[in-house]
Amino acid sequence: MVTSPQSTYLSPEDYLKQEEKSxxxxxxxxxxxxxMAGATDTHVTIALNVASELKFHLRGSSCRVYxxxxxxxxxxxxxxxxxxILVTCNPNDRDTSLYKQFPCLIIEVLSDSTExxxxxxxxxxYQTIETLKEYLLISTKQKRIDYFQxxxxxxWLLKFYRSDDESLTLQTINSKISVSTxxxxxxxx
Numbered sequence: 001m002v003t004s005p006q007s008t009y010l011s012p013e014d015y016l017k018q019e020e021k022s023x024x025x026x027x028x029x030x031x032x033x034x035x036m037a038g039a040t041d042t043h044v045t046i047a048l049n050v051a052s053e054l055k056f057h058l059r060g061s062s063c064r065v066y067x068x069x070x071x072x073x074x075x076x077x078x079x080x081x082x083x084x085i086l087v088t089c090n091p092n093d094r095d096t097s098l099y100k101q102f103p104c105l106i107i108e109v110l111s112d113s114t115e116x117x118x119x120x121x122x123x124x125x126y127q128t129i130e131t132l133k134e135y136l137l138i139s140t141k142q143k144r145i146d147y148f149q150x151x152x153x154x155x156w157l158l159k160f161y162r163s164d165d166e167s168l169t170l171q172t173i174n175s176k177i178s179v180s181t182x183x184x185x186x187x188x189x
Contacts, residue, residue, distance in 0.1 A: 028080035042140045063089040071099035104172040107136040
């Protein structure tokens with residue numbers, strides 16, 4: 001997310017109408033819109049690697065995988081975000097074509113301009129989503145995945161993955177994905 005918002009207030013309805021016609025994606029926070037920056041080759045490669053694995057695993061199930069063009073609505077906070085990847089298994093998300101509200105898994109691929117926000121305020125906002133059980137932050141600078149899992153008590157447990165021979169298990173969708181698969185075709189310079 002870029003830090004300079006549009007200065008006039010937009011209702012959520014006006015934001016959705018404007019966003020349908022916009023050439024640039026914007027995130028929405030309390031009536032203000034924030035233009036989003038473009039992505040690097042590394043960022044796009046990682047997102048595609050993960051989304052491809054998830055799509056293959058979930059084929060034939062009631063769960064859906066969405067890439068960065070699908071908005072996530074957080075009704076209670078008056079927010080719309082564009083996660084890099086979100087997975088929803090909730091049938092209520094089939095009723096909305098412009099956004100989803102009930103993800104079980106969100107993945108953000110980090111960049112210099114978004115890392116602090118993805119780790120901070122955005123994660124705090126995501127934690128208000130009751131259906132969200134897992135949150136991944138994937139580095140584009142080095143092999144490092146921060147895996148957050150919501151416990152039954154509502155706390156968030158953090159695990160780190162750094163080695164090619166490690167695999168992480170995504171509990172909500174019963175899937176395993178290796179660090180080497182996530183970083184396939186990535187060249188750190």
